Amino acid sequence: MSGIQEDDDLVFHKISSLLEPLNDKGIKLTRETDLIADLEIDSVSVLDIVMDIEDNYDISIPVNTISEIKTIGELVDAIHAIKKEQS
């Protein structure tokens, strides 16, 4: 995670705030939290959250990429990579 502290990571916080309304079980969100297994969010809801992230950062995240993402940390990394690529 190349030295970026979770608490300092704005992307992580942005994603957490988008996921919080769907966190029915009230579990603590970390980079390791699995979107589908831990949060029990269905695949389409994950895509919908990603759409909010896309509009927030003005980037496009392909469905192909999202389908390979399991955890919040992987989503954060994917956003960093795409931001770099598309900026």
Added chain:
Amino acid sequence: MSLFDKFQNTAVLYKSLLESTGRDPFGVSMDEMRGPTRAIVEGKEIVLAGTNNYLGMTYHDDAVTAAKDAIDSDGTGTTGSRFANGTYAAHRQLEEDLAAFLGFKHCMVFSTGYQANLGAISALAAPPHDVILIDADCHACIYDGCQLSGAETIRFRHNDPESLDKRLSRLGDDVKGKLVCFEGMYSMFGDTAPVKELVEVAHKHGAMALLDEAHSFGVYGDSGRGVCEAQGVQGDVDFYSGTFSKSLASIGGFVASNHPELEYLRFSSRPYMFTASPSPANVAAASAALAKISSDGSMRQSLWDNARRIHAAFTQLGFDLCAEAGPVIAAKLANKEEAFVAWNFLMENGVYVNLAIPPGTPNATSILRLSVSAAHTAEDLDIVVNAYTALAAILAKETVSA
């Protein structure tokens, strides 16, 4: 066991739904069909209001006679794909008739509507330089077409031309082909697309537009050509896809276009090449239904009359409906559990509708999805409205006591 692990959550949900009433909403068996709007289920005759039989032509004399005659002359099955021995004169004729009806120069017939989208999208867009943009609420067959294509796929917000515009603007210079996919009428909520605006945005960015009118063909527009006809942009879409399994009372699918290159799909679209062609009876029934739709608007009129009656009645009952009056009238329920109880209550009261729950629905909503038919009689509709009236009373009571 590990292969089966991934089904556990869904299996638990289904089991709990089944146990709460002893009835499986996704496994209803129509034990005996009694016409386009009636069937015997669990020994009792019920009204079918979740069949997509919009024009009610599955028992129409023209379609039935044509299908029987086709079996007599061409046999029960083609035993081959369109690419090999499965193209008969009737398949070619139906392609010509569909193209003529819709005002396109070219048309390809597939074995199902699912395969029409799967076949067109997967063949048209290819990695690594093509990109597909799809409306977020597109049907599973469009998502699957993207997956089979392997091309980069980007969702835009449902019915939102501006969202599409933004995503097309973001694409890099290395992108070659761009395909934008959306539907005329969305099957779950019954809402219609701003086709004109979406096509304009697509073309502005040099993208091609594929419009799926599976649920709107035969229903929307002055002559039943779909939502694009209703919005006056019929010839503007690059690809028009549809199905035989709704208004055409059969099974099969098609893609029409003015681009002569559509013909290339005959030797590049795997879902076209590697499955048996639609049977002679299916093709004949669809052809007969198409001829009837082309010459007689009365079924469309009946459908709309019935749709307006149901929509007005449900609105008065206080149901939270997902769209304006149309062939699909979906009511939102509080959650999966309430939707299932409501669905089961309607079954008990002699009405079959579709229970639709996430992830098969937009915005994680749970709905009772009713599809109206031109074949619904006044008596059918009375039974439907009475059942929903009783349901509204029960839901109101629950809300008060909760």
